Amino acid sequence: MACGKRTLRPARTILALAALATTILALGGCNSDPTAPQEQVTVTSADAAGQAGYLAWALTRIGPEFLQDPAGGVDISKRDPNELIFSGAITGSCEIHFADAVGALTTWDQAAYGHMLTAPALPLLFRPFGPAGATIALGFEIEAEIDRVGGTANVHGAGTLASGSLTTVFTLAAVEVALTGYPAGGTLTVVVGDHTAVVTFSGGATASCLVDGLTFSVNLITGAVVVPVR
DSSP states (O other): OOOOSSSOOOOOOOOOOOOOTTOOOOOTTOOSOTTSOGGGOOOOHHHHHHHHHHHHHHHHHHGGGGGSOTTTTSOGGGOOTTEEEEOTTEEEEEEEEEEOTTSOBOOGGGOSEEEEEOBTTBOEEEOTTOTTSOOEEEEEEEEEEEETTTTEEEEEEEEEEEETTEEEEEEEEEEEEESSSOOOEEEEEEEETTEEEEEEOOSSSEEEEEETTEEEEEETTTOOEEOOOO
């Protein structure tokens, strides 16, 4: 999808992920039997915080891609400047496009704006808790204003996780990322069932997550969430 205008197309559309029969989607912090019908699952505040932790972990790694060559490390004969391929903890691919200050398509190192999105039926897959953990599918459409001098990108947009009949939707607002380190600011808002979780980034390896008046701690290194002591 080309970015030919001064301001890239707003990423406000919540993408619907196709159900993947071979993918196990687990609610973070939920101890329910994964084989039970989804309508029997009761979503708790801890579940919502767990989903937010998964997302914060993944987006902390995806956002900095606006600041480097999307085809870096790929054989020159196979380079595609409009495709970003993930390997390792996150796998899959998504579209990525760059535009200059007047909206003309350009290369990543000359860009003032970036636009990244997954195909609706081809989400990224990741396992935040290692090979033995659940596989999570992530679909999104995000954009960034890029500060080349400062070496940062201001990321915003929306996307989804899916778990049976449950859908988790999220929005990013003014999440400031750099090539290294953790987001220096901004918020991730996650809606799971009747619960809304708000993750606030502040530059460290942990972020705060507020759900139903409870404050959880998100470990951005692992994606794990610490349940508050009552």
